[in-house]
Amino acid sequence: MKTLCYLSILLLSLTGCQKEYEAPVPHTFANRPGAGQFTPSVRKAIEGVYAVTTGSSQFGEQVAVKWTYVVNGPDTTHYLSVFTGTDVGYFNFEVVKADTMALAGYWRKLVNTETGRARLSIKTTRSGQVRPYRGQLAEGDTLMLDGAFSEKTAEPSQPLRLTYRRPLNTESFAILAHRSGGRTSDLLPTSENSLDMIKLASRLGATGIEIDVRYTKDGVPILYHDNTLNLRLIRKNGLKGPIEDYTYQQLTTLVRLINGEQIPTLEDALETVISNTNLTFVWLDTKYIGPMDKVQVLQQKFRQRAAQLGRKLQIVIGLPTQDAVDSYKALADKSNTPILCELDTAITRSLSAKIWAPRWTLGPQTNEVQAMKAEGRTVFVWTLDEPKFIDEFINQGQFNGILSNYSPTVAYYHYTKQL
Amino acid sequence: MTFRGRTSFWIILTLLLTDLVATAQTDSTASKRGPYTLVITAGGGLSYYASHLGVPPPLEQLRMSRFGMPATVRVMWHPDHRLRIGLETGWVPMYSYRGVTAGESARVNVEAIPILLVFSMPLAWLSGTERSLARRLSISGGTGAYLVQSRLRYAGTVAESQTSLGWMVAGAYTQPIGRRFRVAAEVEWFNVAATEDAAFTAQLKLVWRAFTW
Missing domain, CATH: 3.20.20.190 (Phosphatidylinositol (PI) phosphodiesterase)
Incomplete structure (x- = not known):
């Protein structure tokens, strides 16, 4: 009985501590106004349903890619969101530099605490050849969002590639x-x-x-x-x-x-x-x-x-x-x-x-x-x-x-x- | 019930059932039970708030206090076996803080009234003499409700309360001072789950063996 009692006290002290769940955003947003080289026509071209060519085990077979923005007085800051069908997942990207077509951000799954950094650049592919996207799509070109992701705050190193499939559903909803x-x-x-x-x-x-x-x-x-x-x-x-x-x-x-x-x-x-x-x-x-x-x-x-x-x-x-x-x-x-x-x-x-x-x-x-x-x-x-x-x-x-x-x-x- | 509350509940239930089974086996041939005693314990002392303390950021000239003077009362049934059961209540100060914001003073006091089902057990039972140290040492554990009260004095007064599940553990040394009276020194940990409050207390208590049958 005495042993049981001591064991119980030990158990109480060990299990009395509740686990704190955290999912801090691993990317620090600069929230720079504007969209850099992502002009309205480029942003419109990028929006769409994409196949997850690389990274599907983590983010599912396809994703929806959509631009959003926040207005602060005279400034508008644009962000790219990627919605996945897996574990209530999403990506949030911001424009890295005004003179490049590169995006940096993070991903998160809301059903758990999984999160990590991610970066993407915009490319095109035609007949297996991959080129940087210059804002214009030629006949036969397919848009690709190419980059990497990581777990938590690690430097993104796991490949992530999204390949354009079709436009977003535009039904009112x-x-x-x-x-x-x-x-x-x-x-x-x-x-x-x-x-x-x-x-x-x-x-x-x-x-x-x-x-x-x-x-x-x-x-x-x-x-x-x-x-x-x-x-x-x-x-x-x-x-x-x-x-x-x-x-x-x-x-x-x-x-x-x-x-x-x-x-x-x-x-x-x-x-x-x-x-x-x-x-x-x-x-x-x-x-x-x-x-x-x-x-x-x-x-x-x-x-x-x-x-x-x-x-x-x-x-x-x-x-x-x-x-x-x-x-x-x-x-x-x-x-x-x-x-x-x-x-x-x-x-x-x-x-x-x-x-x-x-x-x-x-x-x-x-x-x-x-x-x-x-x-x-x-x-x-x-x-x-x-x-x-x-x-x-x-x-x-x-x-x-x-x-x-x-x-x-x-x-x-x-x-x-x-x- | 929170994870912490559930854990406490199952551990205490296990203790109780184990002891009851052991008692039933030991006493199955006994013809007479007893004696039973109703013991009332009351005391007070010093408390220290042992959880993290939340203070609003705008307050300046901040003064916080983690110390208080608790008072508790416990009524226990001492049966003819080692595990004792009873109820405990009292008044346990948690913490207070005061400060100034925009030239106006603000003060917050937080305290708790525990209403707990308590199980207690001496570290030794029939072995040893009355003077043996182990027979005078006891441990207690309990679970139940806490009525956590807060009082804000800033731009008016707001007094509120919240009920929460919680638990306590304690260890005591009891010194006989007469046939029906003893004094006890007890250290006790009060833990309130929902409000994440916890206080460590050291109290001096008077133990009165009120009724025996």
């Missing part, structure tokens, strides 16, 4: 990223529901985002997902309890998200969407119980801003619960207030919501979806992370978009879909 781009728990380089995550979202494949709106004690709409302050979302600071019990001043001074960011206001978040991104859809998920008027005011303000700028941007208020529906019904004026209803079709119709968004676990709901679309509604499904079902739902072509924590996977299946 909303790739909506959960929690403003992705979850903190997936060890992304920025925290969920942060301004930096909003800027990152399109590089992860998103064309739109869902953000979680709550109110502070003094009535400021902010972005935060959970009911309480907790170590899953914020850095340790000793503070506990519902976020609604703290004022904006207290939160902005004392609370930092996991990667050090401040909790943003809804106003700052929408400003970021308009000023820094080309996102086309914002889903304001109603996490609060109470009056909706302050959110409505911001929704209308930024819809107007987007219209003035000629931006194609939808900002809709999501109604996930009956409480949220009641808050919406209590609004004095519901004009110019687009909503998205997550409840059943009858409630959606009764609210005249233009978007219906059932949860994906209810299945394809073919009849209901077709009926809602026939009535002129858009239908999204949430929150779908299973690659098998993402593939199935996209290929069935019923839904107008998918909300997912894994926007790289949705992007992969959407852009590689063959019509």
Whole structure:
């Protein structure tokens, strides 16, 4: 018994330490403005579905290659994203130098902590002969992205070669990223529901985002997902309890998200969407119980801003619960207030919501979806992370978009879909 | 339940079952059980916060304290075998910090109230004399809930609490001072899973053998 006791204490001390999972980005982005030699026509030519000629054991048989950008005032910085169909994988590249057609970046798989550096240069191949790409494709030339990748921070040395197959699928489809781009728990380089995550979202494949709106004690709409302050979302600071019990001043001074960011206001978040991104859809998920008027005011303000700028941007208020529906019904004026209803079709119709968004676990709901679309509604499904079902739902072509924590996977299946 | 909480639970369950089986085998021919004793232990001392301490970056003139004065109460059933079972609660300060930001002072205090199921066992049992050291040494382990409380004083006051699973381990030396009273010196480790808080305490306790039957 004594021995067992000592063994138990030893076991306790050995197993009491929890493993910390980390996936730091192994490439330091310079984020230089511009795209160098990657002119608009070159960028357009590069986008497409590529066969993974070398490196398929790690990244699958084919990938989707797409350019994205972030705007900072007068500057626009371009990035190349590569979406793989394996383990929610993606690459992010930036232009290395203005005078070369070379890219450097990193790859990551969101289902685990695998990551590494990568670099690519643009080449063409014809009859087995490989040449550097000069911005023009001659008859018979095929584009190739040729380079190397590594594990973690090692110098890229394992060969990676992508060979152009066909253009990306251009069907209209909303790739909506959960929690403003992705979850903190997936060890992304920025925290969920942060301004930096909003800027990152399109590089992860998103064309739109869902953000979680709550109110502070003094009535400021902010972005935060959970009911309480907790170590899953914020850095340790000793503070506990519902976020609604703290004022904006207290939160902005004392609370930092996991990667050090401040909790943003809804106003700052929408400003970021308009000023820094080309996102086309914002889903304001109603996490609060109470009056909706302050959110409505911001929704209308930024819809107007987007219209003035000629931006194609939808900002809709999501109604996930009956409480949220009641808050919406209590609004004095519901004009110019687009909503998205997550409840059943009858409630959606009764609210005249233009978007219906059932949860994906209810299945394809073919009849209901077709009926809602026939009535002129858009239908999204949430929150779908299973690659098998993402593939199935996209290929069935019923839904107008998918909300997912894994926007790289949705992007992969959407852009590689063959019509 | 977290991985750490599950581990603690299974280890303690294994200990309990092993001892119960051993007891059942030993006592299968015994005609009389007992004596049983209800023992109440209360005490206080010094605590040291032993986990990493999170302090918001904007605070200047920062003053942190990892030390506190805990107080705990434990009610244990001492049966006629070695493994004892009981409940423990109390008040365990975790940490506090204060600082100034934009000319305004901010202060945060964190403390925990454990509500734990505790198993305890002397290092020796029937062998040795009452004065033997091993009979006066005991180890304890427990698991249960912690009510972690925080109080913020900055631009108003916010007092909040959060419940978390957790565990504790302890070692004690008990010195008899009378027929029903003993004093004990105990070192104890309190670990709160969800909030990643941990405190090491050293306490002086009064042990009262309240009822015997």
